[in-house]
Amino acid sequence: MATTYFTSDHEWLRVEGGVATVGITDYAQEQLGDLVFVELPETGKKLTKGDTAVVVESVKAASDVYAPVDGEITEANGTLSSDPSLVNSAATGAGWLWKMKLADESQLAGLMDEAAYKAHIG
């Protein structure tokens, strides 16, 4: 059974079997506006919480998306290379950014559930 967590940087993580699928929230994609390019990470890259994992580029600006926890990239969403607008149209579904194998599952305790995130964005 997958559990979904949220960060104050407007990312979501769906965790199942020690692997997290990570994306940005609908609120975040709305703030960024139409995306035109997503710089994806390489598989096998090891990230520490707070490292830049992905750069999303809108018409106007580039924004970093940070690793919400420590871990190793197992897959990047290659579909976004040809259709970055999937992040706008399906931020919490087909517009996922990367999957990572968690280094320390206890870090998840510091994240928010959906109710807390909704309160966070007001």
Add this chain to the structure above:
Amino acid sequence: MTGDDTRHLPLEDIHVAAGARFGAFAGWSMPLTYPAGVMKEHLHTREQAGLFDISHMKLFEVSGPEAVALLNRACPLDAGALQISQSKLSFFLNEAGGILDDLIVTRLGDSRFMVVANAGNAVADEKHLRALAADFDARVEPLDRVFLAIQGPEAWAALSRAGIETGSLLFMHGVEPRKNWFMSRSGYTGEDGFEIGLSEADARDLVAKLLGDERVLWIGLAARDSLRLEAGLCLHGQDITPETDPASAALMWAIPKDIRASGAFIGADALRAAVERGPAQKRVGLKPEGRRPVRGGAALFDADGNPAGQVTSGGFGPSAGHPVAMGYVSTPLAKPGTRVFADVRGMKIPVDISSLPFTPHRYRKG
């Protein structure tokens, strides 16, 4: 500038009601996007008509027996050669020939002109022009106006339906169709269109009529920026600054030949010297390879890795369908087709020097 000094558009309530997302620009709180989003807003302007609130820009009326002489001193311009209703792009230059601001000057009468200045420079421009006016029998009057732009192939038809006939008005001409109105056929998108300065009350009435037309959509500053970048038009403070002169900015076309040779405008000597030397760098269009945008501030390198210049504006061109940018490169590299490389987060992205504009201008010239 602190938040307390932020200036607000007179029609802000209308933008709030339209669902605008606001951001700071040149000291103003400006609508950046509306619910349609930058991509749709951009394309809609090219396909139909976009309505922009550009009241952050400033209109000055310059009048008096020596108005022509004042403008000829302030700008590399032959103000007396302008036909009545003719507009011209010009500049305020500093003594070194650097661009303090770019402006549109329109002749309204024998000794009456309208000057439209950029938001970020409006205060400095007024001070500059007033100081110069002390030596002339001329008046400089900042006007309190709402300033709207309507741009796109359907702009004239939407204005017509709103009761404003634009008929014989051609690109880069301006008139006063009603009391305290100034309307020019110009804009900053590369499309046919109009800029209209008018009172707040008249503006509210006109906006209501225009928005009742299904061809007209509010367009925010984000799309205004992508439209002007595709059209190859400069943003002062980014693409042209007090450190760049019209020769390096590839804007000498705006300065009449005899004025280049013998004009007595501020910065004339320095500009003549710069033209004689030849600029070390030139402003060019830049087309990044692939889909990754290259942004203003990115450094450019030649094929051997030597510094070659810098990007001054960059983003994605929704109509072009690829990233677009402009910037400065060393003059020998400033030829369309030359390949340079932009540093983006440590990666070297191939970028080709490109002619401007990226999307063809569609002005109504006659």
